[in-house]
Amino acid sequence: MIQKLRDTFRPESSYKAFFISIITFALSYGLYKGIIDNYLAEVAGMSEFDKGVSEFFRELPGLALIFVLALLYEFSAVRIYQIGALIMLAGMTMQTVIPSTKVLVIIAIFIYSLGEHIQLGMRNTLTLEYAKEGKSGVALGRQNAVYQIGTLAGYFVVICIFLVLGNRQSLFKPIFLMSAVIIFLGFLASLRIKGESKPDPTKRRFYFHKKYNKYYMLELFYGARKQIFFTFGPYVLVLFYGATAMDISILFAISSICSYFVSPLVGRIIDRFGYKIVMISDTLILVIVCFFYGFAHHIFPMHIAFIVCCANYVLDAMISLASMASNVYVQDLADNADEVRATISTGVSVNHFITILVALFGGWIWKVLGIETLFILSAVLGLCNSAYAATIKTRSQLEQE
Numbered sequence: 001m002i003q004k005l006r007d008t009f010r011p012e013s014s015y016k017a018f019f020i021s022i023i024t025f026a027l028s029y030g031l032y033k034g035i036i037d038n039y040l041a042e043v044a045g046m047s048e049f050d051k052g053v054s055e056f057f058r059e060l061p062g063l064a065l066i067f068v069l070a071l072l073y074e075f076s077a078v079r080i081y082q083i084g085a086l087i088m089l090a091g092m093t094m095q096t097v098i099p100s101t102k103v104l105v106i107i108a109i110f111i112y113s114l115g116e117h118i119q120l121g122m123r124n125t126l127t128l129e130y131a132k133e134g135k136s137g138v139a140l141g142r143q144n145a146v147y148q149i150g151t152l153a154g155y156f157v158v159i160c161i162f163l164v165l166g167n168r169q170s171l172f173k174p175i176f177l178m179s180a181v182i183i184f185l186g187f188l189a190s191l192r193i194k195g196e197s198k199p200d201p202t203k204r205r206f207y208f209h210k211k212y213n214k215y216y217m218l219e220l221f222y223g224a225r226k227q228i229f230f231t232f233g234p235y236v237l238v239l240f241y242g243a244t245a246m247d248i249s250i251l252f253a254i255s256s257i258c259s260y261f262v263s264p265l266v267g268r269i270i271d272r273f274g275y276k277i278v279m280i281s282d283t284l285i286l287v288i289v290c291f292f293y294g295f296a297h298h299i300f301p302m303h304i305a306f307i308v309c310c311a312n313y314v315l316d317a318m319i320s321l322a323s324m325a326s327n328v329y330v331q332d333l334a335d336n337a338d339e340v341r342a343t344i345s346t347g348v349s350v351n352h353f354i355t356i357l358v359a360l361f362g363g364w365i366w367k368v369l370g371i372e373t374l375f376i377l378s379a380v381l382g383l384c385n386s387a388y389a390a391t392i393k394t395r396s397q398l399e400q401e
Contacts, residue, residue, distance in 0.1 A: 024186030030154015052363025062352025087115030141267020221385035223351035279389035294375030
């Protein structure tokens, strides 16, 4: 992996320190993600509708991101990346010490998510800036792979803890504390990233331009479709099938292993065949995934349906990697690196405009209409995403007109 990173990123850039921080933050996220759904269900006592409400507030920072970044416009991408780490640390520390009431837990989730979303746009931006020419797709793939390694390690730690100490609710808080300590170490690693520029008020942290209209629409479709699986996929397994925290961590670990191997492959496919083909072609698999996730319990016995849903969750995680293509699409249309950074950050907020609505109403749809309707909706949104992606034009096509 080290040699592959050397082949992908410019040697004079700070990609080494950057990737050390990425894998550290990913490790802390793996610990957090491995237990949070069971913590909400078993300790905080959240129903499917409550989960939707908590997810609304978890995604709200993504919608507010363009305004947050506007306030931070004087800071470089590296500095904003570091600020995101501090906010994540505050949220995770709060999760460690507060009583497990629904309101306080949701506030802690909101704060942690704010830092996470601030980092998200900067992580992709710095990856593209550090990449060698013609290696954008591969660079994003490598970044995804490294992140998967870190999250995988976090899941394995959770699995080992529950294997040794048993499936006890008293273990949730100590794991949150471990995650907070690791976030702090990741922040220290991020301080080693060099190349901070002086404040430049002319740099834009969000950017709207008509040439990116289709990118914004694609982010709306993708945000809605992925939110259903991200929010309710694991919760279906916990509430509907009775999965334990160790079960969920094992599932996430398998998903990370698969994504680790598939992510660089998706990056190479983007570079070789183009982002447009990748944007269109992932929908066929998505429809199959959504069908089995929503209807497996009607077709198979419950224990078999649980395995089928787990397999389809892993498949969804892999096809979601195709979202990297939209970042390459932005880079293809952009005139400079600052425009890429600003547009991607804006895209994150546009993406979350729809995800907060899906999160809020998804729990209601599940409760009133059933999980079948919820995942049919996800399939339809995926089809809309691919149909719209078929209408985009590459930079070369636009120049020929």
